Amino acid sequence: MTESAPTRILPQAPPLVVIRDLSKVYERGRQRIEVLHHVNLDIPRGDFLALMGPSGSGKSTLLNLIAGLDLPTQGSLSVDGQRIDRLSATALARWRAANVGFVFQFYNLLPALSAQRNVELPLLLTRLSAARRRRHAAIALELVGLSDRAAHQPNELSGGQQQRVAIARAIVSDPQLLVCDEPTGDLDRHSAEEVLTLLQRLNREYGKTMIMVTHDPKAAEFSRRTLQLDKGTLVDG
Amino acid sequence: MKYLPLLIAALLRKKVRTLLTLLSVAAAFALFGMLDAVRVAFEAPRSVVGIDRLITSSRLSLIQPLPAAYRARIASLPGVRAVTFASWFGGIYQDPKNFFANFAVDPATYFDMYPELVLPPAQRLAFLKTRTGAVVGQTLADRFGWRVGDRIPLKATIFPNRDGSAVWTFALVGIFQAAAPELRASERQMLFHHDYFDEGRDLDQGTVGWYVERVTDPTQAARVAQAIDRQFANSAYETRTQSEREFQLAFAEQIGDIGLIVKAIMGAVFFTLVLLTGNTMAQSLRERIPELAVLKTIGFTNRAVLLLVLAEAVLLLWIGGLLGLVLARLSLPAIREATAGQIDLSMQTESWVLGLGLMTVIGIAVGLPPALKAMRMRIVDALAGR
Numbered sequence: 001m002t003e004s005a006p007t008r009i010l011p012q013a014p015p016l017v018v019i020r021d022l023s024k025v026y027e028r029g030r031q032r033i034e035v036l037h038h039v040n041l042d043i044p045r046g047d048f049l050a051l052m053g054p055s056g057s058g059k060s061t062l063l064n065l066i067a068g069l070d071l072p073t074q075g076s077l078s079v080d081g082q083r084i085d086r087l088s089a090t091a092l093a094r095w096r097a098a099n100v101g102f103v104f105q106f107y108n109l110l111p112a113l114s115a116q117r118n119v120e121l122p123l124l125l126t127r128l129s130a131a132r133r134r135r136h137a138a139i140a141l142e143l144v145g146l147s148d149r150a151a152h153q154p155n156e157l158s159g160g161q162q163q164r165v166a167i168a169r170a171i172v173s174d175p176q177l178l179v180c181d182e183p184t185g186d187l188d189r190h191s192a193e194e195v196l197t198l199l200q201r202l203n204r205e206y207g208k209t210m211i212m213v214t215h216d217p218k219a220a221e222f223s224r225r226t227l228q229l230d231k232g233t234l235v236d237g
Numbered sequence: 238m239k240y241l242p243l244l245i246a247a248l249l250r251k252k253v254r255t256l257l258t259l260l261s262v263a264a265a266f267a268l269f270g271m272l273d274a275v276r277v278a279f280e281a282p283r284s285v286v287g288i289d290r291l292i293t294s295s296r297l298s299l300i301q302p303l304p305a306a307y308r309a310r311i312a313s314l315p316g317v318r319a320v321t322f323a324s325w326f327g328g329i330y331q332d333p334k335n336f337f338a339n340f341a342v343d344p345a346t347y348f349d350m351y352p353e354l355v356l357p358p359a360q361r362l363a364f365l366k367t368r369t370g371a372v373v374g375q376t377l378a379d380r381f382g383w384r385v386g387d388r389i390p391l392k393a394t395i396f397p398n399r400d401g402s403a404v405w406t407f408a409l410v411g412i413f414q415a416a417a418p419e420l421r422a423s424e425r426q427m428l429f430h431h432d433y434f435d436e437g438r439d440l441d442q443g444t445v446g447w448y449v450e451r452v453t454d455p456t457q458a459a460r461v462a463q464a465i466d467r468q469f470a471n472s473a474y475e476t477r478t479q480s481e482r483e484f485q486l487a488f489a490e491q492i493g494d495i496g497l498i499v500k501a502i503m504g505a506v507f508f509t510l511v512l513l514t515g516n517t518m519a520q521s522l523r524e525r526i527p528e529l530a531v532l533k534t535i536g537f538t539n540r541a542v543l544l545l546v547l548a549e550a551v552l553l554l555w556i557g558g559l560l561g562l563v564l565a566r567l568s569l570p571a572i573r574e575a576t577a578g579q580i581d582l583s584m585q586t587e588s589w590v591l592g593l594g595l596m597t598v599i600g601i602a603v604g605l606p607p608a609l610k611a612m613r614m615r616i617v618d619a620l621a622g623r
């Protein structure tokens with residue numbers, strides 16, 4: 001991870017994420033649920049976008065599509081110039097490993113692995129040597145302020161600390177895009193602010209492009225801009 | 238290899254459950270190790286050694302002796318290339334529990350008849366020259382710590398010594414070895430001079446227990462056997478001549494059944510093991526769906542997840558299975574001690590290889606259903622708890 005000067009959004013550069021006419025339909029038996037309707041959205045490099053909206057409006061669905069966890073039913077979706085809606089499952093997995101970091105509401109750490117090993121997980125998919133993996137993980141843990149907890153198991157950490165370990169895991173392979181689905185949804189106010197400040201720092205100091213789904217207007221204040229999703233359609237907020 | 242911590246972490250997740258599974262796998266493979274040693278031991282005599290040998294004993298029973306004079310008459314029959322003879326002694330060394338075969342043989346011809354018993358030439362000469370001399374197999378010598386030069390007293394059960402005592406003392410002049418590992422059972426016998434024995438006993442003198450013939454042409458063995466028996470038909474000592482092969486085949490049939498029983502037992506054990514372990518694996522997988530979803534999220538391919546779950550099952554089987562085989566290996570000598578050498582089994586390389594193969598196959602069998610499930614699992618569904 002290279003330390004760089006505070007980045008600004010660069011409107012003249014091509015956007016990192018380009019979404020055109022994107023629809024997602026889930027079929028449950030006979031039932032067809034259209035979760036996203038013809039969404040159009042550009043996300044510039046260096047953006048910190050907060051996605052808000054009522055429960056069931058399709059926030060997670062949109063986030064998962066952008067992160068390459070699922071494929072759209074219709075429309076196009078490119079990230080950094082690559083049409084990820086056209087990738088095979090295996091290619092998509094490789095693409096995720098190289099390009100996206102994930103932060104979930106419930107941290108999703110592996111319970112039997114130490115913080116250090118949890119952070120190292122994404123690096124197992126790279127060609128890095130064991131020593132280098134350890135070093136990179138140590139740097140990431142340092143960055144989230146948990147160097148002294150490297151050997152701890154997840155159940156020995158507070159919720160806020162676990163979420164910071166999860167953030168370290170998300171950034172350890174230095175992806176350009178971070179997606180966070182209600183990262184503070186399970187945290188008290190104080191821990192939530194710590195986590196949000198950290199995310200903000202990653203955006204401002206390290207130029208990570210962030211997309212964060214949240215229910216909390218206070219959390220959204222940490223972002224650069226907020227979009228509202230309602231019944232599968234983007235509305236300006 | 239770098240995924241090993243991941244596998245171990247998966248197994249350590251529920252320590253008690255993993256331990257119980259390991260124990261049931263170990264128990265199954267300990268049983269396998271012992272039963273397979275039985276199978277190997279029984280299937281061993283399937284060799285071509287002795288294809289040209291006939292055994293002539295009394296028609297009435299094996300205990301009934303035959304006149305020593307038969308030797309020359311048998312030797313003169315066409316198709317008979319060589320004859321030797323032996324008599325059962327049935328002596329006891331120190332304690333009846335120390336049972337081993339011991340009998341009197343003709344030192345001049347016996348080892349020519351049994352080339353698979355290898356006695357160094359110098360020791361063979363010593364055996365020929367020493368009237369009270371005896372030779373034993375390597376296994377037997379090892380068992381009692383005998384060395385050439387030792388004096389070995391045997392207590393007679395059938396033939397008291399002429400001097401009135403029941404004890405016969407022999408000088409150990411040689412130790413023979415089986416020419417091939419599968420013939421090791423023949424190393425558990427003691428042989429001594431027929432002359433010394435015959436002169437020393439005051440019962441059945443001038444008789445021998447049985448004759449062994451080598452035929453010129455193995456394909457004519459049956460005809461030669463009939464010719465021998467015809468020679469002594471209607472005499473006071475009628476004979477029954479069998480090929481060693483026939484003898485072994487009859488034995489092997491018996492063994493076929495044992496092989497079948499062993500296979501049936503192992504089938505039942507492994508069937509239960511597959512059900513049990515399969516169930517545990519399925520349960521463990523259900524609990525770990527969110528974790529596997531995370532692995533997929535951060536970029537593990539479907540195939541990688543499949544292999545990871547499979548490897549976990551195979552690793553579990555290997556650890557438990559090897560533990561079981563080691564247990565079997567350690568308990569076989571204990572069984573030999575407990576049965577005073579009557580049950581002397583050992584685990585052959587064959588069993589280890591077969592065991593490892595079984596572990597792998599069972600590991601894949603129990604790991605495949607959950608592994609396929611994990612592979613097919615959709616990330617978004619798993620993350621949403623669907």
Ligand SMILES: Nc1ncnc2c1ncn2[C@@H]1O[C@H](COP(=O)(O)OP(=O)(O)OP(=O)(O)O)[C@@H](O)[C@H]1O
Nearest residue numbers: 026028033035054055056057058059060061062618
């Ligand atoms: N795999 C699926 N199969 C069927 N329906 C689905 C699936 N995934 C999402 N849905 C439906 O799509 C709608 C949008 O879901 P989504 O998770 O995107 O909402 P959300 O905005 O993230 O809500 P929340 O704020 O509660 O997390 C919901 O009605 C949900 O039930």
Ligand SMILES: [Mg+2]
Nearest residue numbers: 059060061181
């Ligand atoms: Mg959601």
